[in-house]
Amino acid sequence: MLAEDHTHEFFDDESQHSLESHQSKKNTLLKSHGRPPWYGEDGLPICDAFVIGIAGGSASGKTHVAQQIVRSLGSVPTVVILSQDSFYKRHTAEEIALAHANRIDFDHPDAIDMPMFAACLADLKACRQTNIPVYSFAEHQRLNETKYLYGAAIIITEGIMALHHPDLRSLYDLKVFVQCDSDLMLARRIQRDVKERGRSVEGVIEQYLRYVKPAFDNFVSPTARHADIVVPGSNNSVAIDLISTHIRRQMTERARHFRKHMVSQSVECCLSTSDGNPVSKNLIVLPQTPQLKGIYTILRDGTSNRQDFIFFVDRLATFLIEKAMEHLPHRPKTVTTPTGVDCIGKELDVKNVCGVSIIRSGGPLTRGLQRVLSDVAIGSLLVQSDANTGEPLLLHVMLPKCLRERHLAVDTWVFLLDAQIGTAASAFMAIRTLLDHGVQQDHIIFVTFLVARAGGVTVLQRAFPKVKIVTGAVDEGLREAWLERYNEKGEGQSEGDGRKVWIVEPGMGQIGDRYYL
Numbered sequence: 214m215l216a217e218d219h220t221h222e223f224f225d226d227e228s229q230h231s232l233e234s235h236q237s238k239k240n241t242l243l244k245s246h247g248r249p250p251w252y253g254e255d256g257l258p259i260c261d262a263f264v265i266g267i268a269g270g271s272a273s274g275k276t277h278v279a280q281q282i283v284r285s286l287g288s289v290p291t292v293v294i295l296s297q298d299s300f301y302k303r304h305t306a307e308e309i310a311l312a313h314a315n316r317i318d319f320d321h322p323d324a325i326d327m328p329m330f331a332a333c334l335a336d337l338k339a340c341r342q343t344n345i346p347v348y349s350f351a352e353h354q355r356l357n358e359t360k361y362l363y364g365a366a367i368i369i370t371e372g373i374m375a376l377h378h379p380d381l382r383s384l385y386d387l388k389v390f391v392q393c394d395s396d397l398m399l400a401r402r403i404q405r406d407v408k409e410r411g412r413s414v415e416g417v418i419e420q421y422l423r424y425v426k427p428a429f430d431n432f433v434s435p436t437a438r439h440a441d442i443v444v445p446g447s448n449n450s451v452a453i454d455l456i457s458t459h460i461r462r463q464m465t466e467r468a469r470h471f472r473k474h475m476v477s478q479s480v481e482c483c484l485s486t487s488d489g490n491p492v493s494k495n496l497i498v499l500p501q502t503p504q505l506k507g508i509y510t511i512l513r514d515g516t517s518n519r520q521d522f523i524f525f526v527d528r529l530a531t532f533l534i535e536k537a538m539e540h541l542p543h544r545p546k547t548v549t550t551p552t553g554v555d556c557i558g559k560e561l562d563v564k565n566v567c568g569v570s571i572i573r574s575g576g577p578l579t580r581g582l583q584r585v586l587s588d589v590a591i592g593s594l595l596v597q598s599d600a601n602t603g604e605p606l607l608l609h610v611m612l613p614k615c616l617r618e619r620h621l622a623v624d625t626w627v628f629l630l631d632a633q634i635g636t637a638a639s640a641f642m643a644i645r646t647l648l649d650h651g652v653q654q655d656h657i658i659f660v661t662f663l664v665a666r667a668g669g670v671t672v673l674q675r676a677f678p679k680v681k682i683v684t685g686a687v688d689e690g691l692r693e694a695w696l697e698r699y700n701e702k703g704e705g706q707s708e709g710d711g712r713k714v715w716i717v718e719p720g721m722g723q724i725g726d727r728y729y730l
């Protein structure tokens with residue numbers, strides 16, 4: 214059972230907090246264990262999200278069925294419930310006045326912006342982000358805000374016309390129709406619309422008789438023939454169990470043991486070791502000066518104290534970010550010096566630039582980026598491996614506005630920040646997430662302290678050849694090990710109690726832990 218306290222609003226933006234409660238209840242994004250990989254080692258998506266379309270009369274129980282499916286799924290990756298109600302068209306002042314007098318037909322298919330609904334759903338299904346409109350039933354109007362959604366592995370969409378349009382039907386993996394007695398629907402609608410949508414009983418009945426019932430008979434009820442399964446509008450727990458069993462089976466079939474595969478796929482990293490010069494032009498290693506080697510020696514030394522570790526990590530982060538900055542485009546700029554002479558220089562030639570840190574070991578590099586670009590927008594991604602499968606899971610996405618909106622993301626340069634690239638599983642997931650948002654591959658600069666030669670970097674480069682990787686050192690080994698879990702007394706516990714991790718060797722240890730603990 215997906216307990217209430219295990220569900221969170223997920224991959225959402227702050228605008229949702231100003232939504233009226235009805236809307237935020239209808240459009241929810243929930244997760245219990247994060248999103249497993251949805252792409253192959255070529256970096257391309259291998260499976261779409263699983264989409265369920267639920268149609269039925271008004272107040273038949275569509276939203277209820279959607280919520281019951283989520284509950285019955287138990288431990289699931291991310292699920293979004295998307296209501297067709299959000300896609301009612303924008304209305305003029307005259308139309309709103311008519312709506313308050315129950316003189317607008319909201320039950321005709323033309324009342325809903327079907328192309329926009331299909332486009333948003335297609336984006337979500339194809340694992341791209343979308344920004345859905347927000348509709349106010351109290352005002353009968355589309356609001357100016359939108360709601361950002363990204364990252365659902367399962368999408369449940371519901372609405373009276375959810376099965377009406379062929380473009381919508383073609384997006385569903387499972388089509389459901391909720392069949393409910395008309396009296397029960399009317400009774401529920403009166404109760405709900407008075408309580409939640411600011412209506413009077415007379416108004417609800419008037420609207421029901423004039424528009425809702427005829428539209429149900431003409432447009433909604435006939436779509437039941439498209440459904441794969443018809444669910445009763447009450448006492449429907451058996452049907453819900455059947456649906457969730459089907460979804461679970463589909464999800465298991467789609468699951469891939471990504472991390473193991475990545476390691477078995479990886480080949481020697483293409484570098485000439487002697488001088489550290491990369492063979493691949495997009496793997497940029499800092500010049501191996503004695504000064505740089507001195508910094509790495511302190512950082513590799515397990516006996517270095519925390520203060521030194523932080524100081525030298527900060528210094529190294531600045532070097533790396535400065536190196537990465539060389540890859541941003543610049544244009545000529547003429548300035549007049551205090552001596553009155555014109556001088557041709559350079560200025561940054563980018564529309565947007567931001568940093569995205571992989572929590573939490575990307576943190577020290579974030580500070581380095583902020584030292585170089587003081588007002589840079591910063592986002593974060595939380596990727597963690599599943600304790601049982603070792604598979605990376607995308608647990609949290611918090612991105613700045615320039616990435617949440619596709620038309621801005623295509624012109625945004627991103628510094629992707631993580632302490633090291635070992636198996637490259639997190640890097641893969643982070644890059645795929647940026648591409649899903651519309652960021653161009655050659656606008657991504659991955660900045661990292663260490664790359665493991667025997668790790669997944671080669672597969673990463675093969676999948677995303679235009680992404681630049683800026684690092685300070687390439688280490689030889691990558692070893693799977695148990696990271697002990699410590700008990701309350703601070704004593705290590707036996708193998709099996711801890712977490713399986715990949716360790717870069719010789720490496721610098723757990724960089725995030727040494728920096729922050």
Ligand SMILES: Nc1ncnc2c1ncn2[C@@H]1O[C@H](COP(=O)(O)OP(=O)(O)O)[C@@H](O)[C@H]1O
Pocket residue numbers: 269270271272273274275276277278371401405446447448449
């Ligand atoms: N199976 C059910 N058992 C009891 N009450 C239900 C059931 N399905 C829906 N309801 C109630 O009926 C009302 C309308 O349901 P809702 O799911 O919002 O309808 P719809 O989304 O189809 O408009 C809500 O108050 C809901 O709690």
Ligand SMILES: O=c1ccn([C@@H]2O[C@H](COP(=O)(O)O)[C@@H](O)[C@H]2O)c(=O)[nH]1
Pocket residue numbers: 270271272298301312319320349350352353354372373425
């Ligand atoms: O401004 C509006 C928009 C829609 N409606 C009514 O809402 C229902 C659909 O919502 P359900 O949650 O499926 O019941 C539809 O029958 C419209 O009549 C509205 O009253 N005002």
